Amino acid sequence: MNPVLAFALTALIIEITPGPNMTYLAALSLSSGARTGFAAVAGIALGLLVYGVAAAVGLAALVDRLPWLYELLRWGGVAYLVYLAWESWTSEREAAPEATDGPDVRPWLAFRRGLITNLLNPKAAVFYLAVLPDFVQPNGVPVMTQTMLLIAVYVAIATLIHSGIVALASALQPTLAASGRRRVIRRVLALVLLGIAVWFAASTGRSAA
Template sequence: MGLSGIDPAALLAFAGTAMLIELTPGPNMVYLAVVAASQGRRLGFAAVAGVALGLALVGVAAALGLAAIINASPTLFQALRFGGVAYMLWLAWDAWRDADEPVKEVAGGIAARTYFRRGMITNLLNPKAAVFYVAILPSFVSPGTTVMSQTLALSAVFVLVATTIHAIIVAMAGTAQVLLEDEKRSQFIRRALALALVGVALWFGWSTTLSQP
């Protein structure tokens, strides 16, 4: 047996599944790209750390059975869904509002903890994270051992895979900041990114409607 009694083959398959899921464009990918491209890598990596903590907390909740309760309750699921959509729309408005400000002034005036907190909240309000832990993760748990320890171990693997991919996204998107040195071009690109975030929020709301309990 491998990590926490999980079969090594199952662990490898789970890591591959997590990678494919995280490589699929979604709220985290677009939001992190928006932050890194418009505010720089430093704040982008702060958001990555917040996302990682949010995913880890949902994983712990799954191990304790809370994610299953949320997934089985239409009311709680809908509350999280609409909360997540509203929060992403607010982030888009915040990005649109700051589009007129020079990049250096925005990045210098906002503490990294702000983007850390935003990244965390985005995932705590993401019911699809709970659905992943409840619908996909259990299929990789080996029988005959402690389910909680395996769930926590697989959650840690998922967070590690997701964080690695998110860090790469930030590193790549951060190079786009050189395009923002021109004031007019900066305003256009940052507002386009804000509109992209609106699109992701609307897609998020529609896609979670399809997966609601």
């Protein structure tokens, strides 16, 4: 199989596995609408791209080599996920669907949170360091060129999947708002996000990595 296609399949399998991004985007889009959800998708994509470029130039290797830096990012990510879960649980916004996008600051805030969530995920750096090099081939094409192509493929696949989640959740928003179930769904997702934070803490430890 072509190494790019093989990598794309690997990235697809990884990205369709439920995780913090999926849950956060679903909860955000249900409560604040598509525009805010897509802003968060853009922040997540930028975070993945930043780690990809850092890996390409060797900076991400520091995260892998320095235990204290890895742990700092790891526990920062856990704390941030817990914060997002708490905010989703305590939010009482029940505005009409057409008003849920809010002022321009809301999409910007969602973008920033999406970016921070991924920058505080050291597994993104480890993925680029541990998985991506296996798909770089000694075929005469410069390693940097192949690396950047694979990074672009991964970010594109992740963004498409995340955009689909936002589109689906925001499409369900008016129905849930009309039935009065949006608060319940949001709180269920908050509990799921909290559970993912616990899972993230357990699964990203060095002994579990």
